[in-house]
Amino acid sequence: MAVGCRFQSLPDEILLHIIQFLGVQDVVKLQSVSKKFLRICRDKPHWRGRCLDAAAVLERVSLFRQGSDWVDEEGVPLSRAVPTNGHPLQHHNVIERIGLLATRKREREYSRIAANWDPTFPGEDTNWYHEYIQRNAPTVTNWFERPHPPNGPTEDAIDVRGVALYKPYQAENQLFAVSPLDDGSICIWDVKGSKAKKGSILSKSRPGLLWHGQSMSGELSSQSIDRGIIECVSVDNQRHAAFFALGNKVDLQSLAVVTATRFERVVMTMSAANPTVPLTVGTFNGLYLHDYRIKYTPREQQQEVVEPLSPRHRDLSMILEDWRPLPLYAALAQPGPQYIHHMERPGQRDELSDDIFVAGRFTSILHYDRRMFPSIKGSLHSGGRLCSLTSLPYPFSSIDSSLRRRLELTEEQVTKSKSIAGGRTLIACGEYNTKGSLEVYGLSSKSEDGRSIQISYDSTMKNRQTASSSKLLSVINHGNRLVFSDGQGYLKWMERDGFTEVRRHRIGKVEKVTHRSLFGAMPGSDDIARKLLSTRTEVGQSTCNNDEILFWTGEALGLVGFSSRSGFSPEDFVENTKTPEEAAAEEEEQVYAERMRLALERQADEVRFVQNLGMPRH
Structure with missing residues (x-):
């Protein structure tokens, strides 16, 4: 204990110099000893150097294999500066000078190489400890819970049609994934595990909220989002509102459609929503600036026409009541925008x-x-x-x-x-x-x-x-x-x-x-x-998994993290309500069914073998 206390009493510079000789696993264990060691072990220049040492860039550098090929300040190779004869003390002084020059030369060259490799810019805040983990730690794939029909079998999962991230305004360490589903509903997952199990479904709206989904014949509604559209969801975190490629605006706190906007052509892509600028919407052959911050008077609150009108004027009145100012529009010379x-x-x-x-x-x-x-x-x-x-x-x-x-x-x-x-x-x-x-x-x-x-x-x-x-x-x-x-x-x-x-x-x-x-x-x-999103929320978060990668495959959602633990899958969210006796009986039935299947296959093989021999019939 006394040795440990004396060790901790050393200056931070000496402790950091000692830590540089430890392996990564030892440094990670050491930082849990005390707050002082945690602060020293998270030193940014230290982990920046470890990132450089582990980078592929040093494979092209023979920095530490130069040996006597280094030159001194006057450009003379150090190997030639060593005298072949002379006083032993003079020879020792020359060796010390050469070693000092070589060390300084190596330090300057290492600093130059580090500057060339360093990907950061002036003023950019970087947590090099997290950077090292994301560059070198094991990666693992986690699959989110799959949504299912309300009364359907658990084997039938509903496809996810897009995704956007929703971070509630002024909420710390809360992040949710918002997606439209194949049945016209909206589903919200907990990405950070702040309110429910990580990767689980937090809430789901009723089917048909966005469109009517599938008909009785199994055909999709013509109003649904095209599967080829990737950027079909956009979320305004400050207003707690989500926008979908159909033109719908949904309140995420109540999962209800607030407004719907019609465009002349099908919506192909949308920009990310931001409370300070209008939403940019890309249709098949044009771009719109859709300022959803402007509120229009609903039709039911407008003044009704009292005087009797002829059929022609009545139709004109209905057109005027439905009129809304058209958003700014830019025609595209070639159709097919995919990202804004x-x-x-x-x-x-x-x-x-x-x-x-x-x-x-x-x-x-x-x-x-x-x-x-x-x-x-x-x-x-x-x-x-x-x-x-x-x-x-x-x-x-x-x-x-x-x-x-x-x-x-x-x-x-x-x-x-x-x-x-x-x-x-x-x-x-x-x-x-x-x-x-x-x-x-x-x-x-x-x-x-x-x-x-x-x-x-x-x-x-x-x-x-x-x-x-x-x-x-x-x-x-x-x-x-x-x-x-x-x-x-x-x-x-x-x-x-x-x-x-x-x-x-x-x-x-x-x-x-x-x-x-x-x-x-x-x-x-x-x-x-098909789509990647960073789950980074706050710059000052202390965990490296604050910046995992959320991805969408076109049917399901997943999360790539940095951990040696195995990832979770949709099966992990299914609650097992069976008793041990029921589970044992089900397993026994499966074993019996497998044995019967193998027996029938062997019997069928024997029949085919006899038939192939061409034996005469009795």
Whole structure:
């Protein structure tokens, strides 16, 4: 005990130096000893160095294998600076000087390499302890509870038709997933486990709230959401309202339809809802700015017409009563928008600018300014078919990024490349010639007359070689990395340069594989993540699982976490109400049925064998 007390009384710098020689598992155990060790063991530069040591970038560096090839300050190789004869004391002094120069040289070179690798920008807050876990810890797939019909069998699950995250305003560590279901209902899951079991269904509306679902013949209603539409749900956390691609606005606190808006064509995509700007809605061949914050007088509260009117004037009166001001509309030269992104202001993650970017089944990313809408402001030529966008409020240069990837910049050059005023980054994914395409665009903004902002498209990076051999489906920011999903069922994490792969994970199948499954073990039968969402809530959260990845397969929801524990599945949410005697009897019946099946198969094999011998009939 006395030794432990004396050990804790050492200065923090000495303790941190000692901790650097411990393994990761030992450091994790040590931080639970006391608050002091917890603070020291979570040191950000320490874990930043461990992230660098574990990164693939050091595989290209022979830093610690240089030996005597290092040179001193005058450019003379250190191996030549050692005298071959002389006084022993003089020889010892030279060796100390050489060792000091070599140490300083290595420290400077290591600092330069770390600056080239470091993906963060000035002013960006990073928890390097969590970053190390998300880069190196085991990954696990968790499957959410599947919704079922009210009076139907538990084996029949209702498909999920989309997803958006709902974080109640000013609620700490609460996060919910909101989805429309195949029967026209709305379902809400608990993502963090704050009110119910993690991944369980928190509430579900009545069937047919959004549309009438399936008819008696099994055909879907023509008013339902198209299965090819990915961005069909958007949530305003401050107003506790959800918007669905049918034009409905639903109050999430009461699960009731508040308003419904008609558009001339089918809704293909929507932007994320934000209380400070209108919702951008993309139909088959146009874009709308839908300002849902404006309240219109309901028809039943309008003044009724008392005077008798002719049939012609009566029809005109009904048209005037139904009239609503049309939202701003921008026609698209080519149909098929698939993703609408509202970009942040430079250097501000939580502040939206007036820039709107649209990607879809056309070969360019369209740029609109909300103040100049519906006029188009510019476009970024891609050549591919893009389906997902995200952004960073920091600058990007393809030349500097390539030089940093090869570790060729000095620390001053790295700092200068990251400090460009008004710089932002737009990230896109999709396909090009049936292969995955990950694209990064550098944007810069500057004021011309003190008010108007001119956007210039400075730099472009397109990774169409090493991203994936199949189409990329969704891309988001995750910590200091990018993560995207592809058509092979993989989630791949990349550095922000878009080329260096950090790790990958295959999500698998939602159903548990059994020995009776014919297709469970076949290659290529895994589910694919059509949409990714980060579950990050607060920056200061102390758990690394605060930033897990929620994904939607087109039928079910899942969560990729970082843990050595096995994940949960939909079967784990089914309550077992049977007694031990009933469970034993059911198991005995299953064993008996399996034995009878095998016996019948053997009997059938014997009959076929006798018939194949061609024995004469008696």
